[in-house]
Amino acid sequence: xxxxxxxxxxxxxxxxxxxxxxxxxxxxxxxxxxxxxxxxxxxxxxxxxxxxxxxxxxxxxxxxxxxxxxxxxxxxxxxxxxxxxxxxxxxxxxxxxxxxxxxxxxxxxxxxxxxxxxxxxxxxxxxxxxxxxxxxxxxxxxxxxxxxxxxxxxxxx
Amino acid sequence: xxxxxxxxxxxxxxxxxxxxxxxxxxxxxxxxxxxxxxxxxxxxxxxxxxxxxxxxxxxxxxxxxxxxxxxxxxxxxxxxxxxxxxxxxxxxxxxxxxxxxxxxxxxxxxxxxxxxxxxxxxxxxxxxxxxxxxxxxxxxxxxxxxxxxxxxxxxxx
Numbered sequence: 659x660x661x662x663x664x665x666x667x668x669x670x671x672x673x674x675x676x677x678x679x680x681x682x683x684x685x686x687x688x689x690x691x692x693x694x695x696x697x698x699x700x701x702x703x704x705x706x707x708x709x710x711x712x713x714x715x716x717x718x719x720x721x722x723x724x725x726x727x728x729x730x731x732x733x734x735x736x737x738x739x740x741x742x743x744x745x746x747x748x749x750x751x752x753x754x755x756x757x758x759x760x761x762x763x764x765x766x767x768x769x770x771x772x773x774x775x776x777x778x779x780x781x782x783x784x785x786x787x788x789x790x791x792x793x794x795x796x797x798x799x800x801x802x803x804x805x806x807x808x809x810x811x812x813x814x815x
Numbered sequence: 816x817x818x819x820x821x822x823x824x825x826x827x828x829x830x831x832x833x834x835x836x837x838x839x840x841x842x843x844x845x846x847x848x849x850x851x852x853x854x855x856x857x858x859x860x861x862x863x864x865x866x867x868x869x870x871x872x873x874x875x876x877x878x879x880x881x882x883x884x885x886x887x888x889x890x891x892x893x894x895x896x897x898x899x900x901x902x903x904x905x906x907x908x909x910x911x912x913x914x915x916x917x918x919x920x921x922x923x924x925x926x927x928x929x930x931x932x933x934x935x936x937x938x939x940x941x942x943x944x945x946x947x948x949x950x951x952x953x954x955x956x957x958x959x960x961x962x963x964x965x966x967x968x969x970x971x972x
Contacts, residue, residue, distance in 0.1 A: 680852070688966040689850040693843060693878070695835075695965065696885035698894050702963040719898040720877070720884035721850070727877035728853035737855050741876040747900040806859040808852065809845040812969045 660805050664736030667771045667796035670764050676734035678760040680725055682717050682752055688813050690721045717752040722760075722788045726777045729760045730792055732805070735773065738797030744777070746790040757782040762792075771795050817962050821893030824928045824953035827921050833891035835917040837882055839874050839909055845970050847878045874909040879917075879945045883934045886917045887949055892930065894962070895954035901934070903947040914939040919949075928952050 665674075691697050696718055699706035707715040723746050730739055752758065759780045766774040773796045779788035822831075848854050853875055856863035864872040880903050888896055909915065916937045923931040930953045936945035 678852075686850060689846060689968065690881070692966050692968045693846040693850060694881035694885040695837070696881075696888045697962050697965045698888050699960065699963055700894075702966070718881075718884060718888075720881050720901070723880050723884075723901070724847070724851035724853075724875075724877050727875060727880075728851040731853045731855050731875075737857075741905050743902070743904040744877070744880070745900070745902045748898050803856065805854050806856055808854045809849050809859070809970050810972050811846065811849045813966050815967050 661802050662732060662737055662805050663802040664738050664797050664800060665734060666798060666800045667767070667773065669800060670735060670767060670773060670796055672764055672767065674734065674764040676729060676762045678725060678729040678733065679757065681757045682754060684754055685813060686721060687715065687717050687754065689811060690718045690724070694718065694720065712751050715754045717754070719748045722752060722758065722779045725758060725760050726779065726790070726792065729762050730775070730794060734762045735794065735796040737803040738801055740795035741792070742772070742795055743793040744790060746788055748788055750781070750785055750787040752781065752787050758787070765791070771798065818959050819889060819894055819962050820959040821895050821954050821957060822891060823955060823957040824924070824930065826957060827892060827924060827930060827953055829921055829924065831891065831921040833886060833919045835882060835886040835890065836914065838914045839911060841911055842970060843878060844872065844874050844911065846968060847875045847881070851875065851877065869908050872911045874911070876905045879909060879915065879936045882915060882917050883936065883947070883949065886919055887932070887951060891919050892951065892953040894960040895958055897952035898949070899929070899952055900950040901947060903945055905945055907938070907942055907944040909938065909944050915944070922948070928955065
């Protein structure tokens with residue numbers, strides 16, 4: 659268990675940022691294939707992927723979406739946030755071994771607790787791989803929450 | 816291994832549809848937590864989730880996004896599609912045990928192989944839980960591909 663303190667709507671400031679860094683491992687691509695059902699060989703088969711325009715295995719685009727959603731839900735605004743919407747533009751492929759930096763920024767505080775946020779993802783070369791915006795309902799009050807352990811998962815038979 | 820035949824840009828027709836049906840199991844929520852890192856108790860802790868406005872465990876919003884992306888990548892247009900963008904609007908929570916129907920529809924064929932698609936998700940009551948649109952680059956030519964097996968995954972220590 660770990661504790662996470664969220665940001666209530668009234669605490670959020672325009673320009674406030676959070677970031678999440680994550681190296682993309684083969685394990686992530688395999689897990690994302692298992693949970694989504696997307697078993698395309700460009701993600702799972704190194705030999706096939708080498709013959710494509712990507713010249714190697716790439717992560718599922720929506721894996722970056724999953725990281726953005728986790729950064730929102732666990733960091734900014736954090737637990738208690740309600741996810742209303744997300745726009746994603748996938749501008750570059752994410753390769754196995756890339757280190758992604760998800761950057762969140764509060765863009766606008768709207769009525770009734772709504773917040774518009776920039777959601778950008780960069781690779782280790784500083785190239786933007788995903789651009790987009792999230793629309794969320796921020797928590798009404800600050801809260802410190804016990805977070806359950808992330809489930810242990812084993813891949814393979 | 817299984818074989819999947821995609822739809823090339825020239826084969827796609829306005830109004831063409833595909834659907835994917837999926838029951839949301841506790842396992843899906845645990846896997847999505849593991850791959851995204853979002854370990855919020857509203858997803859993972861039944862006791863805590865019962866005290867929230869959702870009155871029970873809910874799936875991560877972006878899990879629906881993952882199913883949409885899989886339906887695009889595996890069915891319509893299928894393998895070889897390049898995912899350019901996705902808008903998602905989360906209108907209702909998805910609960911454990913819900914059966915989701917992801918519906919794709921070709922809305923517009925644009926120049927240079929680009930296709931705009933409606934991406935809608937409904938629950939077993941026919942209520943729409945996600946609305947949105949995808950922007951994709953359809954495959955240039957029809958192709959039948961060997962799809963790798965979905966990785967076997969075990970949850971727990």
